[in-house]
Amino acid sequence: MNDRQSGNPKRFLYVSRILTGIVFMLVLCLAGGTIYALLFNRDNAEPRAPAGTPPEGLPAEDAAPDTASSKAAPLGAAPQKTADGGQESAWNETFTGIGRLRAATAAPESAAVILTITFPYNARDKAFAEELNLRIPNFRAVTLEYFRSFSREELRRMNENAIKTEMLRRFNAVLRLGRIETLYFKDYMIVE
Numbered sequence: 001m002n003d004r005q006s007g008n009p010k011r012f013l014y015v016s017r018i019l020t021g022i023v024f025m026l027v028l029c030l031a032g033g034t035i036y037a038l039l040f041n042r043d044n045a046e047p048r049a050p051a052g053t054p055p056e057g058l059p060a061e062d063a064a065p066d067t068a069s070s071k072a073a074p075l076g077a078a079p080q081k082t083a084d085g086g087q088e089s090a091w092n093e094t095f096t097g098i099g100r101l102r103a104a105t106a107a108p109e110s111a112a113v114i115l116t117i118t119f120p121y122n123a124r125d126k127a128f129a130e131e132l133n134l135r136i137p138n139f140r141a142v143t144l145e146y147f148r149s150f151s152r153e154e155l156r157r158m159n160e161n162a163i164k165t166e167m168l169r170r171f172n173a174v175l176r177l178g179r180i181e182t183l184y185f186k187d188y189m190i191v192e
Contacts, residue, residue, distance in 0.1 A: 093123040095132055098139050100187065103147035111152035116186035117143065117167070121178075128178035138174045146170065155190055 096118050103113045117139070123129060146167060147155070155163075164183045172179050 092120045094118050095121050097133060097136050098143070101140060101143055103144045105147060105155060105190075106149060106151045109152040111155075112191045113147045113155065113189070114191060115143075115188045118184045118186055119180050119182060121180065125178060128175075131175060131177045135174055139171055142170045142174065143167065152190060152192065160185065160188065 096116075098117045100114065100116045103115075105111045105113060121129065121132060146163075150158070164185065168180060168183050171183070
């Protein structure tokens with residue numbers, strides 16, 4: 001027989017209060033831990049991939065055009081060496097949101113220019129990362145307009161670094177919250 005049936009209501013009330021107190025303390029600890037994490041641990045959180053980022057292993061070319069690379073540097077990672085021996089920030093990510101573009105050149109010698117533009121950016125600067133995603137249509141329009149202003153032969157004679165420098169200048173003219181330091185052409189082909 002249990003205490004309730006045996007006529008010991010005081011003991012049942014005592015156990016009930018203890019269990020209620022334990023549940024209350026657990027709820028209080030969970031709420032306190034959540035509040036602490038939200039208020040004081042914000043700088044230590046690992047950056048999340050933006051919405052729409054493709055799953056791991058999907059090539060960047062197949063990604064939605066408004067995504068940034070989902071490979072963030074691990075928390076507390078040491079700066080990595082770049083190809084030229086310099087140090088790269090541990091929080092740099094590669095912006096691939098512009099995607100692969102196909103631009104038509106000017107007539108009479110028209111051709112298609114196929115390219116993918118990427119660039120590093122500081123993933124810790126959340127406002128700048130958000131602006132980059134918002135400016136994707138502008139980046140695409142600037143790129144298409146730039147290549148539309150040259151013929152196939154003019155583009156073939158041009159130095160790729162000169163093209164990158166001009167594209168960089170035009171991209172930075174669109175931005176308000178930060179600057180892009182360098183551009184990379186992943187695929188750069190002039191197709192007749």
